[in-house]
Amino acid sequence: MKAMILCAGRGERMRPLTDTLPKPLLEVRGKPLLVWHLQRLAKCGFKDVVINIAHLGFKIPEVIGDGSRFGLNITYSDEQDTGALESAGGIIKALPLLGDETFLVLNGDIFCDYDFDLDFDLKDKLAHLILVPNPEHNPDGDFGLEGDLVLNEADEKYTFSGIGYYSPKLFSVLECKKSALAPLLRVAIAKNEVSGELFNKIWHDVGTPQRLEDINR
Template sequence: MKAMILCAGRGERMRPLTDTLPKPLLEVKGKPLVVWHLEKLSRLGFKDVVINIAHLGFKIPELLGDGSKWGLNIIYSDEQREGALESAGGIKKALPFFDDDTFLVVNGDVFCDYDFDGDFDLKDKLAHLILVPNPEHNKDGDFGLRDDFVTNIDEVNYTFSGIGYYSPKLFKNIANEKTALAPILKKAIQKQKISGEIYNNMWHDIGTPQRLENINR
């Protein structure tokens, strides 16, 4: 399975730190966030990774190179000219990289101990989302989960972790432009085409300077 790390966001809430550095290059425990992902992908047997870049994007390949340091092959999907295409738009631009195979996507600004599954089988689903208990900054959650299917509205909701397995079919009919992921997911959820699971172990969304300081402390 191939993987994609989303690294193109502006990181407005992380300013002023992201005025001079892309958010995925901010360090947790002395190591850039994106490097934690690369090390894990390599350890779990992944070989091919695409990273999308936009805001100060040139700094990411300058640091990571071609991925050979981790035994990986890194391809960069460059959005610097268009500006960040948001999650679905970024995936759409990189879609040819995945052929017709299931692929993994992880947000470049999360820090967690979830082990990516390179053999995950979507069967007839369009996506499988990893959900987590709601953190303080997202108390209402994003999606529900019932009988292993993700729901849009439920009595109990969970937070989308930014980690998911996707079929290229989910993105083939969207335009090549700036597109958010949530509306795409919600339409497929209504058709019961998205499964999910709850991950209860360590997961952090490094979305603000305070959260970054807390995790490093």
């Protein structure tokens, strides 16, 4: 299985830190967020990783290189000319690099200790989402969960972690343009095509300077 790390966002809420640095290169405990992800992917057995880049994207290959020092083969999907294509658009652009099998996608601006599953089986679903208990900044959550089936509406909702396993079929008929992931997921969820699970360990959305400071502290 290949993995993709979404690293193209502007990081507006992180300004002024992101005026000179892509958000995934911001450091937790002296190590860039992106490096935490790469080391964990390698530990979990992954070999091939795709990273999309846009805002100050040239700085990411300068720091990360080709992945060999992590035991990985890293390929870059470059959105610097078009501007960031958002989550779904970035995945669609990278599909030729991700192949025909199930692939993992994770946000570059989260910090977690989730163990990525190299052999995850989607079975008959188009996606499998990792959900987490709602943080203070998202108290109403995003999706419900009934067994392992993700719901758009439920009495109790959880927050999408930014980690998911996807079939290329979910994206294959879509045009490569700026587009968000959530609307696409909601259509598939309405058709009972998305499974999920609740992850209760370490997970942080590093969305603001204050959150970054809190994690480091």
